[in-house]
Amino acid sequence: MIPAGPKDPLRPRPLRGQATRLDRARLGGVILLGLLILSCGALIFSAASFDRRLNAVRDADTDNQGWIVSQLEVDHMSLVIATADALVSASEGDGTVDAEVWRAMQAEFDILYSRISVFTAAMRNIDLSPEFEASLAALQDARRDLTTRIDQLTPQDVEGLRAFAAELRQRETLVRSLVTQGLQVFVIEAQMAREREREIWLFFLIETLVLLSLVLVASFFAVRLSRALQQRTMEAERAASTITKAYEASLSAVVVTDFDGRVLLCNKAAETMFRLPMSEITGIDAMRLAPARLRPALGATYDEMRRCATRHAPCRVSRRTLAIRSNGTVFPVELALTTDTDADGMPIAIAFVRDISAQVQAEGALRGAVDEARRAAAAKSMFLATMSHEMRTPLHGLIAALDLIERDGFDADNLALLDTARDCSQRALAQVNDVLQFTRASATREPTAPFRPARVVDDVIGELRPFARENGNTITLTLTGPCSGERVIGHPAAFSRAIYNLVGNAVKFTAGGKITVTLDFSAPYDAAPLTLRVSVADDGPGIAKSDQERIFQLFETSAEAGSAIMAGTSPSGTGLGLPITKLAVERMGGQIHLDSTPGQGSCFWFEIVLPRATGQEEKPAATLPLAAAPADAPQMPEGLVWDVLVVDDNEVNLTLMLEMVRRLGHRTAAARNGQEAVTQARARAFDVILMDVSMPVMDGRDATRAIRAEGASQGAAIVGVTALIEAEDPDSFRDCGMDRALVKPVRRDTLAAALAEVAQAQLGPEHRAEDRGMDDTDNVLAREQNAV
Template identity: 35%
Template sequence: MPTTAPPFQTPGATPCPPTAEMLAAVVEATGAGIAVADPTLPDTPLVYCNRAFLEMTGYAMEEVIGRNPRFLQGPDTDPATAAEIRAAIAAGRAVSVEILNRRKDGTPFWNALSLRPIFGPDGRVRWFAGSFSDVTRSHRSERELRDAQDQLTRLAAETFALAEDLDRAREEADEARIAAENASRAKSRFLAMMSHELRTPMTAVIGMGDLLMGTDLNDQQRAFAKTLRSSADTLLSILNDVLDFSKIEAGQLTLEAIDFSLPRLVDDVVQLFLVRAAAKGLNLSASIADDTPRHVRGDPTRLRQVLFNLVSNAIKFTDRGGIEIAVWSPAPPGVDQGSGHHPSRPLTLRFEVEDTGIGMTDEQRARLFGAFVQADASTSRKYGGTGLGLVICKRLVEAMGGTIAVTSTPGRGSVFRFTIEVQLAEAPPTGELAAHRHPALPPPALQPTSPVSLRLLLAEDNDINRMLITTMLTRIGHRVDAVADGQAAVDAVRANDYDAVLLDMEMPILDGRSATRAIRRMDGPASRTPIVGVSADALPEHRDGHLAAGLDAYLTKPIDWEHLNAVIVDLATGSREGRVVPAPGRPVPDGGGYSRLPLIDRVKQAELRLALGSDSLDGMLRMLPETAMRELSAIRAALQGDRPQEIRQAAHTLAGLAANFGTPRMAAIARAVNDRHDDPEAIADLLPVLETVVAATSRMVLNPESGGGD
């Protein structure tokens, strides 16, 4: 069709070339596809189309002109929609539809078609003008939204049905009333029942598992008990995810608005995962941009939960390398977030959690934030989990006014990014550590404080001591692998290159002396690995015997962390020839001297709180009474059975535990039991004193305001 005589020019009108050229140029320039069909010709063929139409469909001009537009339809085109278009053309009326068409290369696309009749002077339809728009992306988004809504609807229906069944079983006499309850109330009852009925036995399972681990078990029984304990932890984690998700879905999520310290919150998260990261040989670090406000107002609990989930996932899916947390606050143009930002205006905080883990494909990423969805089926088989952690993160972030997204490369790692909206705090939060810091203590920091970062191996059979020492050394700046017995330490040294080894001297399978001798008998550089003994045993004759086994240094508990770090760095970076690092012994009080020692060393615990963070330390302290009672029971049973070596091992563990956590009276009496382990009469005299002190210390640890009965 000549461009100088466009089809919409009224027949017989005086030509106006500039106007025709202008209109043709406009039609060609528009982003929408435009096509014109002639209903006066057989089969209503196309007589004109613009460039956008050709680009959208992939056809050339000569392949389009003269054909009925039905050539765009495919086998998956809805017949009813096609029939609607034909009916509108036959009736000479306008029609607007969305129809699935196919391009020349066969790829489908959703076409938003708007068809309008153009009438001639005689009142008859002369042309049909159609506009075409590719709306495939919006169709896909709508479909995904419908799928998500359908999934949530199914979840709500299944939860409601289960709640109905449980309620009928418990309240058969009131079925009529239960049937009248609405879905929201039924879900609330189900949530409360799940929380109580499952958490109560889970607490017992976990507690009994811990107690079982402290009894005399053979290797197979201990493996069974460890599996039981690990499975209980996994089940409790799944339960927590399901309950959190159900609460969010039921609309019961509420947010706090309180002032909190952003660095302290991030540091608490880091401290919480340092042990787990170190156990896999991973680096875990965090940084906050200098111009980011330190004190903000928002919901610290929910922010901590998001970071917890993301860091936990990063460690789970990373086998080498590390995880890095970054925090900053992008200021609006011309505004200083730290000072010029008005306290009442929202402030955006941005977070990144980057790992060097297994990564994901684009297809896996697209499914990642769906409920009960993991990257693929093999993920849940290998790593476990409910697939709810990230959808909970997404809901929490959105509730805090932000968004969350992820970029990832298979085999190279992932970066999770999210934002939240907060406000500036009016003043530093009450109880901020910086306001009450002892002047002699170093400020808390997220960066390592050691001059060098070393790879260390720790062998310690007590779970809490192992957690404490690993956390502290990692906090100082080292990478720590932790094992629970001397044989595992020997195997680890044989398989890996460590800068130094720390050994507790009383361990199962192989004790510290035997493990040291085994390492010294190895071939090659492994035999020259620096070894530091750490023990609650301060008797000079025992110390000399430990050093004679091949130790480079011997330190007593409670550990002086600065001194320990200096010893490790010196041994790992300098010459070891003939070097022995002395450690001053601690006198053991006797008679009534124990009462002069405090139940709690407040300075020691303040140092631990600064180094570990309140949440980490409080969690460890809550485990202290149960662990102390377990070792006390072991001493009592060994005394009754005339097993002095078991008395020594249990007392040694208890002394080290008590010393490390700042309970000096318990530590002193436990050391005395350790020193007199082969004297039944002395142990019988000391045991009631130890029982009283353990009980008083436990009360004071669990309830600091009680005074412990001291």
């Protein structure tokens, strides 16, 4: 509780100064009148010396102009001599001009170049004859020709140097003619200037007399001005009274104290805020308006204000703190404290105090809302992971079953229905993948990491090139700029996603054409961040102007692409590729742009700024999980039969995966959870283990770690099989010991490609076709070696 002030509180000192300001106004009027009289005397004296100074300036200007004109010929001759010296140096040496002589010649040319600019500028404001203007234009043309010629010269180009010297000699007549004409022009100008100066002098005398008259008139008005100033002072006092009323009506509490903390003045808002009458607030120590634990900090603030006052420096403090009411209630306030002086020149501190109780309460509610939003985001991520697994798992069974159906027993109509079912299942998978990827990309934050943009783009093009060949397309990568191979700090996943979608769209919607990916690197100086401009251009069907904004919206495609899809001449899409690209580019700080003309192709481009990576290790490029077998996938060596353990908790998926492995010619074993897989792998040496990731009892990651720790299959190739969206992060699988990952649904060709890659990695590229006819005994030996 704030203690009451003394019964007879100290009254605030009156803010005197009204009479003082009136006296100052009168003194100002007298000083102004004296200054006007002094100005009259100074004007008469300056008129007497004006003519003398004017003549001196005219003579100096004439000499300067003459020197400028004559120096043109001197500089031209100096360049001629320097060129001759360069020719002599080349003839005396090995046909190359000495570097010192060469630099001297270039310096002389730079002087002549500047001299022509000065000469031209000097003639700019002079009325010249047409002949002189033509000569001046010819001089500028000659300078351009000489500049072009000397920029092309090298110290070894003696013949070019002789031609340059000959051209210089041809310009001697022009230069001499210009110098002569220029001197004549300046002589005529000087004569005309003298005539104008005489007119100006007469005019100046008249102006001086007029000005003297005006000074006398101004003296008269100065007296009246002094009286007007007195009137203005009174008006200022009334304005001060108005400000005082505003101060009293302020919603913020205003408390004025001296540097000892004693309250001198306060307004009505302070009375309301602290629940004390103004008479009790005035005269008390301002420390009593703060809680006891904060009074030392307030005392330190007053100490700082005293130090600032000794240095004649202003002191301003703005912070949040706490205050206390007369009933002992502590409440949050926003304090703005500044120093000033009163009318008597005494230092004071003015504090503006605002009650922010409602604001602090609102901020607390906002923090709670932020926490709730974070919890919702976490729940959304969990929902995405669950949806990924639950939707891809049945699709895996459907696509795998369709893939295993033998086509020989169907007639044409049933084959068409089978193909339709396969196309619809693949389209449903693409839609699920795109929706999950867009939702995940918009809900998560990607960390920055060092990477090489050129390498990322090259990897993406290498992955898409087989699909481009199927459509008769070619993909070309062009790198420009001196920094194309540097490492930068950015979002490599977002960058790769944007490039993959842009190039993938160009591959899908272009037939028999050319796709060009251009990376243009630039930086203003060596240590500056790089500016990277990425463009993907194709000569496909193009996009109409009316569609160019719409295609960046969710589930939108261009009219031309939509017609092609309906006609069955172009691959289908969900309309999410470009929105995903747009989101990725914006995450990197750029904006996606489109230039397209129907029938002539399209060009998507964006610019991003990337800091250089200094002293940071580049993260190795992660191999993406296989969702479909590339067109140029490696082939399994003939006659190679492996023991394959298939692990899956879903009975349908397990059955289908076992059948696919058998049809690929390998022996199979089954496990329905991670614990069963560990038990079998420790007892038997398997060549390959197809490990489901999400399973009861023990998941795939823990099972992989256990198998890698010990057992007969410790060295087996373990391929993760997952429907989780985390499959986009291969490091999470590689860290637990898996060699690679397959994304559900898995087709037979995808599985064959994965097993072929395992074979290539274990047997080596030197494994020739004639060495592939191994019998079962050879396979057993190979498995035992791999296990070791």
